[in-house]
Amino acid sequence: MLKIDNLHAYYGKSHVLHGVGFHVGAGEIVALLGRNGSGRSTTAKAIMGLVDAEGEIQWKGQSILGRKAFEIAHLGIGYVPENREIFPKLTVHQNLLLGQKGKGQGSRWTFEDMYQMFPRLKERQHTEAGVLSGGEQQMLTLCRTLMGDPDLIIIDEPTEGLAPKIVELVGQYLQTLKQKGVSVLLIEQKLTIAMHISDRALVMGHGSIVFEGTPDSLRADNYTRKEWLEV
Numbered sequence: 238m239l240k241i242d243n244l245h246a247y248y249g250k251s252h253v254l255h256g257v258g259f260h261v262g263a264g265e266i267v268a269l270l271g272r273n274g275s276g277r278s279t280t281a282k283a284i285m286g287l288v289d290a291e292g293e294i295q296w297k298g299q300s301i302l303g304r305k306a307f308e309i310a311h312l313g314i315g316y317v318p319e320n321r322e323i324f325p326k327l328t329v330h331q332n333l334l335l336g337q338k339g340k341g342q343g344s345r346w347t348f349e350d351m352y353q354m355f356p357r358l359k360e361r362q363h364t365e366a367g368v369l370s371g372g373e374q375q376m377l378t379l380c381r382t383l384m385g386d387p388d389l390i391i392i393d394e395p396t397e398g399l400a401p402k403i404v405e406l407v408g409q410y411l412q413t414l415k416q417k418g419v420s421v422l423l424i425e426q427k428l429t430i431a432m433h434i435s436d437r438a439l440v441m442g443h444g445s446i447v448f449e450g451t452p453d454s455l456r457a458d459n460y461t462r463k464e465w466l467e468v
Contacts, residue, residue, distance in 0.1 A: 238263050238420055239284070239314075239389055244292035246276075246283040253279045254290070255444040261389060266411060266421040268431035268452075271441035271465060277424045278319060280441070281391045284422075285309055285316050296389075311338065315387030319394045319424075321378045325367025329358055332366050332377055336384030344386040345417050351380040354410060372403040379410065389420040396430055408434050428466065432456065440465050 239261040246254035254276050261267045269277050283290040286306045294302045301309050310316070324332050333351060337344070352359035355376040361369065366377055375395060382390060392411070396404045408430045411421055425431040431438065432452045440448035440455070442465040448455065 238297055239422070240293075240295040241280075241284070242293040242295075244280070244283060244290060244294065246279050246288050246290040248279075248288065253288075253444050254283065256292075257441075257444070257446055259439055259446060259449065261420050261422055263388075264415055264418050264420060265437070266415055266423060266435045268423045268425055268435035268438045269441060270425055270428070270431060270438060273426065275441040275465070276444040277441050278393055279444075281316065281318075281393050281422070281424055284391060285314070310385065310387075313386075313388040315382040315385055315390040317378050317382050317390065317392040317395065319397065321374050323366040323369075323374050323377055323381070325365065327366060328363050329366055329369070329377055330362040332381050333384050336381035338385045344384070345419075346383045346386060348384075351383065354413065355380065355406075372399050375399060375403070375407070379407075383414075383419075387419065389422065390414065391422045391424070393424040394426065395423070396425065396427060404430060 242258045244254055244257040257280055269280065271277050279288060282288045284294055286304050286309050290302060293300065296312055296314065301312065333348060357373055358376055358380065361373065366374065369377065395407050411423065412434055414421055423431055423435065435452055438450060438452050438455045439446055447465055448458065
């Protein structure tokens with residue numbers, strides 16, 4: 238579904254990505270791992286048209302490099318940024334409503350699906366999002382993106398700052414996405430959740446892909462883990 242080849246990205250004159258290439262298949266969970274500063278978040282932003290980039294990014298066979306972020310979103314790619322970016326003065330329900338594209342007809346996801354997945358959001362559906370806990374805001378951001386019915390969801394550090402029980406819940410949530418046919422590009426620094434639920438693992442270092450394989454093969458590659466990952 239998503240194919241990236243020889244991708245370079247820049248912040249001004251700073252060259253951040255150096256020839257990145259990988260793919261994400263239909264209904265696949267791919268983990269993009271690495272230390273802070275390795276280029277993982279920049280890769281996500283390049284896919285979404287949020288940084289200057291060159292190379293090739295194909296979505297379902299068509300090039301999306303150079304398109305605006307909203308155009309890319311309407312093509313079926315959802316993006317959950319690391320900083321969550323909820324609308325703090327709107328209620329939980331209003332935030333979810335803003336995630337819908339069109340009238341939401343024919344979507345795989347409904348409000349009740351979201352509230353069933355995370356009952357805490359249902360309890361707080363009329364509460365302003367700005368007063369939610371960090372874990373609740375993460376749930377809300379994930380669900381708001383899903384309301385747009387994406388075929389691929391890019392999630393940047395979904396477990397950052399969350400309690401262990403919520404981390405486990407997020408892992409279950411991502412597996413539910415796969416069961417419904419949604420592909421996932423999971424950007425993570427922690428190995429635990431990524432190694433447990435991913436079909437394939439990519440490791441980034443200094444703006445390039447330094448490892449690609451199954452989670453089992455990554456476990457067996459002690460050098461790669463010590464060199465490029467925090468373990």
